[in-house]
Ligand SMILES: NC(=O)c1ccc[n+]([C@@H]2O[C@H](COP(=O)([O-])OP(=O)(O)OC[C@H]3O[C@@H](n4cnc5c(N)ncnc54)[C@H](O)[C@@H]3O)[C@@H](O)[C@H]2O)c1
């Protein structure tokens with residue numbers, strides 16, 4: 001099948017490479033010439049495990065271009081452009097989706113299928129269909145659920161596929177079934193529904209995940225004043241199959257280019273629809289999440305009675321391990337708050353130093369953990385990279401004068417760090 005992917009960021013580049021891996025003939029389009037040059041050279045413009053390998057030889061079946069007319073050979077066109085938060089508000093900014101669809105229109109016609117993958121407010125697909133259908137092409141909404149760090153495997157073997165189609169549009173389903181033939185043959189569940197349900201499946205899934213994280217972080221707040229241990233609590237409630245242990249890791253909370261902006265955009269859309277109250281609880285989900293970031297700053301301030309002149313080693317900048325993404329990263333946010341209080345922040349991350357430097361150039365970036373902890377008064381772990389989880393506290397103790405470690409991801413062994421002479425403070429742990 002001949003496929004185009006419009007927008008080659010964290011989602012689109014992976015999607016394009018995986019579609020080629022599934023045997024399709026793919027052209028990826030982006031307005032960012034530097035990104036396209038990297039991709040065309042077979043290199044990923046960002047860190048995502050397994051992506052570089054997929055961008056390699058594909059017998060010419062994977063091309064990248066800034067020229068939208070190159071999509072004319074394709075019959076299936078995925079829209080994977082960004083839908084960030086609008087400046088100064090909570091709603092999703094749809095300008096990139098609108099621009100991408102408008103750019104497509106002169107190049108599509110009968111027999112073409114436009115497939116929305118971007119995360120959009122409910123009602124967007126119906127509006128875009130009014131633009132697409134006069135060309136003779138059809139529109140389907142096929143939201144994406146991949147996680148960064150697992151993007152390749154999530155795309156090749158998704159938990160489920162959701163197709164939002166015009167009622168009775170069997171052809172759209174048939175075409176997407178051919179696109180996803182391999183995962184479908186492996187038993188991936190597929191849900192065919194209407195546009196509104198498909199759009200809502202995506203944002204409600206993210207709202208649920210965000211709520212689950214903020215629930216456990218709210219329990220961590222209670223644990224902190226009662227001496228309870230949030231990790232044991234999460235294990236114990238997680239054994240109940242109705243609850244489940246996944247996504248119950250308390251710490252500095254959720255960030256990234258999806259959960260924070262998606263819960264806010266969902267609330268903004270519900271308010272527009274006159275049902276804002278239904279999602280009022282997401283305000284609390286957001287506030288609990290942001291309070292956890294401040295908690296780390298407060299712990300440092302209390303310990304040192306002010307941060308001016310102190311040096312804090314920050315281990316982790318990415319919003320999660322196995323990613324270089326620092327969009328709304330709790331780690332980077334905490335690092336800049338600590339720096340704003342007068343501390344010197346010596347920050348390191350296995351992959352995210354360059355992306356972090358672009359948004360917070362004032363921090364003191366260090367290439368290694370040893371360099372980050374040298375001369376520090378405290379160590380704060382904010383992203384649970386394997387390299388940090390596996391640190392030997394006895395070795396770290398030799399490299400630093402710091403005797404306080406704050407474990408913002410509850411990913412270290414408290415006993416081992418205490419034994420090495422550190423005061424260990426977890427979030428929601430005694
Ligand atoms: N990142 C994820 O893990 C993930 C997962 C599921 C869904 N999503 C959703 O996918 C969408 C994209 O997210 P992302 O993280 O890849 O964003 P991103 O910012 O990394 O990528 C967006 C890309 O679109 C390009 N673009 C913008 N306007 C364009 C146009 N008119 N034509 C061609 N290209 C254009 C940008 O240059 C950029 O490269 C968002 O709606 C997001 O919510 C993201």
Ligand SMILES: O=c1ccn([C@@H]2O[C@H](COP(=O)(O)OP(=O)(O)O[C@H]3O[C@H](CO)[C@@H](O)[C@H](O)[C@H]3O)[C@@H](O)[C@H]2O)c(=O)[nH]1
Nearest residue numbers: 144145146147148213247248249253254255256258319320
């Ligand atoms: O128990 C947990 C699990 C996650 N997180 C944090 O939550 C954030 C999001 O993590 P994750 O959901 O794994 O990463 P994303 O790549 O942002 O993926 C989410 O957002 C994507 C974009 O919409 C969706 O496609 C995915 O299904 C959805 O999981 C990160 O900051 C994590 O550190 C926690 O604090 N505790």
